[in-house]
Amino acid sequence: MPRLLSRTPTSSPALRIAGIRISSFTNNNNNKSRSYATHPPKARLNLPTDFSTTALLHHSAKSAQADPELGPALRDGSTSRLNLFQAINSALASALRSDPNVLLFGEDVAFGGVFRCSMNLASEFGDERVFNTPLSEQGIVGFAIGAAMEGAKAVAEVQFADYVYPAFDQLVNEAAKIRYRAGVNADKQGCGGLVVRMPTGVVGHGALYHSQSPEALFTHIPGLRVVIPRSPSQAKGLLLAAIKSPDPVIFMEPKILYRAAVEHVPASDYELPLSKAQVLRSGKDLTIVSYGTPLYTCLDAIAHAEKDFGCSVELIDLRTIYPWDRPTVLESVNKTGRAIVVHESMVNAGVGAEVAASIQEHCFLRLESPVQRVAGWSTHTGLMFERFNIPDVVRVYDAIKKGLEY
Amino acid sequence: MPTYRILDQDGNIADKSREAPAVSDEELLKMYNDMLTVSIMDLIMFDAQRQGKISFYMVSAGEEGIAVGSAAALDPRDPIYAQYRETGIFQHRGFSLADFMNQLFANKHDPGLGRNMPVHYGSSKLNIHTISSPLATQLPQASGAAYAVKQQNAQNPMDDPRIVVAYFGEGAASEGDFHAALNIAATRGCPVVFICRNNGYAISTPTLEQYRGDGIASRGIGYGIDTIRVDGNDILAVREVTARARKLALQDGGKPVLIEAMSYRVSHHSTSDDSFAYRAKVEVEDWKRRDNPITRLRKWIEAKGLWDENKEKEARSRLRKQVLEAFKAAEREKKPALSNMMGGVYSRLTEEQEAQTDAVRGIIEKYPDEYDVSEFEGGLNSLKLEEARKA
Numbered sequence: 197m198p199r200l201l202s203r204t205p206t207s208s209p210a211l212r213i214a215g216i217r218i219s220s221f222t223n224n225n226n227n228k229s230r231s232y233a234t235h236p237p238k239a240r241l242n243l244p245t246d247f248s249t250t251a252l253l254h255h256s257a258k259s260a261q262a263d264p265e266l267g268p269a270l271r272d273g274s275t276s277r278l279n280l281f282q283a284i285n286s287a288l289a290s291a292l293r294s295d296p297n298v299l300l301f302g303e304d305v306a307f308g309g310v311f312r313c314s315m316n317l318a319s320e321f322g323d324e325r326v327f328n329t330p331l332s333e334q335g336i337v338g339f340a341i342g343a344a345m346e347g348a349k350a351v352a353e354v355q356f357a358d359y360v361y362p363a364f365d366q367l368v369n370e371a372a373k374i375r376y377r378a379g380v381n382a383d384k385q386g387c388g389g390l391v392v393r394m395p396t397g398v399v400g401h402g403a404l405y406h407s408q409s410p411e412a413l414f415t416h417i418p419g420l421r422v423v424i425p426r427s428p429s430q431a432k433g434l435l436l437a438a439i440k441s442p443d444p445v446i447f448m449e450p451k452i453l454y455r456a457a458v459e460h461v462p463a464s465d466y467e468l469p470l471s472k473a474q475v476l477r478s479g480k481d482l483t484i485v486s487y488g489t490p491l492y493t494c495l496d497a498i499a500h501a502e503k504d505f506g507c508s509v510e511l512i513d514l515r516t517i518y519p520w521d522r523p524t525v526l527e528s529v530n531k532t533g534r535a536i537v538v539h540e541s542m543v544n545a546g547v548g549a550e551v552a553a554s555i556q557e558h559c560f561l562r563l564e565s566p567v568q569r570v571a572g573w574s575t576h577t578g579l580m581f582e583r584f585n586i587p588d589v590v591r592v593y594d595a596i597k598k599g600l601e602y
Numbered sequence: 603m604p605t606y607r608i609l610d611q612d613g614n615i616a617d618k619s620r621e622a623p624a625v626s627d628e629e630l631l632k633m634y635n636d637m638l639t640v641s642i643m644d645l646i647m648f649d650a651q652r653q654g655k656i657s658f659y660m661v662s663a664g665e666e667g668i669a670v671g672s673a674a675a676l677d678p679r680d681p682i683y684a685q686y687r688e689t690g691i692f693q694h695r696g697f698s699l700a701d702f703m704n705q706l707f708a709n710k711h712d713p714g715l716g717r718n719m720p721v722h723y724g725s726s727k728l729n730i731h732t733i734s735s736p737l738a739t740q741l742p743q744a745s746g747a748a749y750a751v752k753q754q755n756a757q758n759p760m761d762d763p764r765i766v767v768a769y770f771g772e773g774a775a776s777e778g779d780f781h782a783a784l785n786i787a788a789t790r791g792c793p794v795v796f797i798c799r800n801n802g803y804a805i806s807t808p809t810l811e812q813y814r815g816d817g818i819a820s821r822g823i824g825y826g827i828d829t830i831r832v833d834g835n836d837i838l839a840v841r842e843v844t845a846r847a848r849k850l851a852l853q854d855g856g857k858p859v860l861i862e863a864m865s866y867r868v869s870h871h872s873t874s875d876d877s878f879a880y881r882a883k884v885e886v887e888d889w890k891r892r893d894n895p896i897t898r899l900r901k902w903i904e905a906k907g908l909w910d911e912n913k914e915k916e917a918r919s920r921l922r923k924q925v926l927e928a929f930k931a932a933e934r935e936k937k938p939a940l941s942n943m944m945g946g947v948y949s950r951l952t953e954e955q956e957a958q959t960d961a962v963r964g965i966i967e968k969y970p971d972e973y974d975v976s977e978f979e980g981g982l983n984s985l986k987l988e989e990a991r992k993a
Contacts, residue, residue: 296757299749324753330789335782338742339790345731345743346681346750346766362778369736370743376946377722377732379715384726388949418947442949471952519952 283428302353337363372419409541433468497592565602613901664868667895671840703932741783744768748794773804822860834863945993
């Protein structure tokens with residue numbers, strides 16, 4: 197499959213010319229200057245997220261250490277400022293270091309990966325444990341499942357979530373069902389050691405095949421855990437938990453955050469719980485449920501809405517998209533009486549449909565307005581139309597307004 | 603590519619210039635007994651399906667020699683990934699008649715806990731992974747498994763090294779997973795032996811509509827894989843070729859080997875198939891009469907004085923009796939507890955599954971005349987949360 201975008205400078209460090217890889221990677225500097233993504237001069241709402249000030253990231257060591265979820269043991273430990281790909285790299289390194297059964301492989305993983313997530317790991321841990329595979333997604337995932345079935349902790353990379361479909365059979369019919377069908381042999385013959393990592397989501401110019409968010413296709417599959425982190429510290433804790441998890445995990449990394457999101461990340465190992473949502477800010481009038489990149493959009497929209505409408509909005513990060521933390525979401529909506537679900541992927545049969553239906557079923561008497569879904573439209577990500585397609589600040593702001601005025 | 607054989611159709615050494623293979627009398631008799639057992643169980647269970655006693659069955663008539671002969675050449679610790687027509691492997695490694703029957707009847711002793719269709723056997727004790735229906739998915743898994751086993755071989759140099767073996771039919775070799783598996787096994791140096799059963803048909807599709815190259819074996823070369831084609835009706839040849847392949851797979855730090863075993867699917871594809879809709883009965887009868895792995899080995903062991911007509915009669919009647927006894931015992935057992943419907947998907951029940959377990963129990967309690975839970979171990983009790991969480 198063509199991987200055109202992986203060779204473009206803003207999203208990827210690597211260029212491939214006549215089979216020779218040339219690294220154009222310089223450093224993890226925040227790259228916000230895209231000539232083709234500027235905002236209109238009078239825009240008030242749809243401004244680019246300022247990752248250097250957003251409240252969703254730890255801008256000081258103190259803030260990271262004070263995070264109650266990271267545990268008291270990290271309170272006095274050191275932290276370093278990492279972006280998302282560096283945090284993933286740090287998690288992979290510590291997993292490889294702490295367990296000889298951990299393997300890391302996929303297309304172009306050995307030289308560091310097209311997004312730099314596996315930088316220096318092959319040289320530190322050897323090419324027996326960190327290696328390139330042939331270009332075949334069904335092969336990568338099938339291979340990973342088999343290695344996990346013999347006790348390895350197989351961390352497989354699919355270069356873009358858009359290319360996971362050739363491996364769909366292996367994930368849906370095999371990985372998800374092996375434990376169940378093995379019955380009494382499950383503990384010895386399951387594939388719980390499996391983690392399939394894949395960059396996901398829009399990146400500004402990824403068009404049809406470097407933008408997709410196929411998580412809803414996996415949330416329909418009992419047996420898989422589907423995880424999407426929103427920040428570097430979260431990515432590290434959730435990835436380490438995914439590698440330890442006795443169930444196979446689909447780990448989707450928002451690629452637009454690889455370099456953009458930078459924060460203080462504790463240096464030592466820690467895990468964040470799977471299937472547990474996080475209430476990012478509490479409010480009393482409306483609940484917004486989201487995950488991954490749109491959380492930053494939601495936060496910006498909430499700031500404007502609270503100022504303009506004098507409301508208070510609760511924001512929940514699902515983190516694990518399936519099996520998801522229903523009680524946290526339902527408790528919140530039962531308190532606020534209004535809900536909006538926000539995600540980048542298409543609205544039709546998306547994660548929002550499941551969340552909205554569950555809210556309707558369990559919070560019916562408390563609802564004061566219809567549950568709204570702010571999501572990608574039911575179309576593909578055409579190159580020039582991305583900014584009109586994804587949930588932006590205006591659309592979330594407008595949904596809050598509609599919910600309050602209903 | 604030529605076909606390697608040791609015995610001709612009359613059970614004589616085909617190449618008079620070579621010596622008979624060194625196989626002990628005991629092993630010859632075990633291989634013969636294993637093939638005979640599978641063949642007798644197949645006849646009885648095929649009929650049992652026809653009578654509605656079990657929902658589905660697949661025989662391996664004509665291919666018993668491939669499964670038993672290759673299994674005989676492996677270390678019992680070598681993990682096996684099979685397709686579904688390799689019952690002889692389970693028989694050779696020690697699956698008992700009770701084990702077969704418990705799975706076929708999906709009773710409470712079925713290791714798959716009543717979740718899988720019949721013939722989808724599995725055993726961690728015997729190092730054979732549970733069969734799954736999607737074709738060829740086990741092939742890249744076997745490559746990855748072999749890579750993990752190779753790492754373990756390196757970490758435990760005092761143990762005898764292991765390989766992984768994967769079985770598949772010539773139809774499954776048309777799946778993308780076949781390509782993925784052989785390519786990655788070659789590039790990563792995986793100690794895996796791929797054994798293709800080329801029996802001429804994938805359900806109704808003859809090989810002429812499956813491929814136009816020289817079978818499956820010719821493809822191995824293209825992937826840089828050592829490959830051999832063997833007469834699948836010659837159990838001694840299958841055994842020898844597999845033993846050599848196993849040694850080869852462990853050389854040079856590990857590498858894959860491909861074996862194409864030629865045979866003929868004497869039977870219908872499954873109990874859901876009438877093969878005379880697409881092939882002539884006379885063709886099948888001709889194969890049955892002309893060549894068969896069981897009669898070929900029988901001629902060899904009779905020539906060695908290890909077997910005769912009386913022993914044959916006695917063995918057949920004894921095995922038939924044992925199969926029927928196991929059949930009746932398995933049929934009488936209760937079905938697995940209902941908690942196994944939801945349990946086991948994840949390492950523990952999710953919050954959503956707990957709520958749904960309550961919902962199932964609630965529905966059955968509300969409409970007790972609409973459901974019969976009495977045939978399931980523990981009845982409705984197993985759907986109480988404290989019980990369901992144990993599944």
